[in-house]
Amino acid sequence: MYDLIGDIHGNADELIRLLEALGYEKAQGVYRHPERKVIFLGDFIDRGPKIREALEVVRPMVEAGHALAIMGNHELNALAYYTEDPEEPGQYLRRRNPKNDKQIRKTVEQLNPQELRSYLEWCRTLPLWLDLKGLRVIHACWDEVAIAQIAAALEEHGGVTTSFLRSACRKGNALFHPVEVILKGREAKLPDGLSFHDSGGNVRTEIRTRWYLSPRGQTYRTYALHSEAIPCDLTIDESVIQAATSYPTTAKPVFFGHYWLSDKRPELLAENVACIDYGQTRGFLCGYRWNGEQTLSNANFVWVQGD
């Protein structure tokens, strides 16, 4: 059975405390449990103070078979940031600009070039989702159409190659939208003229949606994952409804991270939908102890709080 662990972002101390709280012990340099495995939900790097130490826990667990891991948007971004665009020599698939430089800065500061290279090659091998017996795991959004497109492309490109990354990183290319959806979630534009400030202080005109729900009959505020910030009680526009999908209540449970649902006690989003990313920059790291149940339970969240 599996223990799911949300976005670590270089918070190795919290990771070790959470593993220990879940009964994992270090032996021959690798955390392990006699009966269980971890599934890491991606976003291991950037932001936090102990990125190397976090990777030194996660990667050996995966390589020794004590854990599975999927890719987060920060891993894909890092790969693209260091992959030169074959069509535009001297340019990288992820643009070098102040915003993108800032996102990866802590990782670049904390890892030496050899470590970074080795880590990126490992990242390239990570799956973008897992569809296992009894559960599904993805970084941000389970979307059948996007997943089918990406699966076909992985086959065609032979994995997360430079050509795959190029298609995923350039607006207008075939993989841009599907990869955005699964790694960053679905968004919906607010009615004209409306905007809000996100938790980072950025002005936003799009909401991050509760993609697992049907938007029919909802307002922008109720359909948003971070609803407290949304200044709009208008009913969701028909164009958003037409483009939306939802996650069937009868489908296998799905686990994801990414959303940084801070300031509250971890809580299921639906009986078969669990986000386990709760604002770890303040030292909060969340997990879910899964024992095969198809109806998830709030009692199975496990978390540690930083100092």
Ligand SMILES: [Mn+2]
């Ligand atoms: Mn993320």
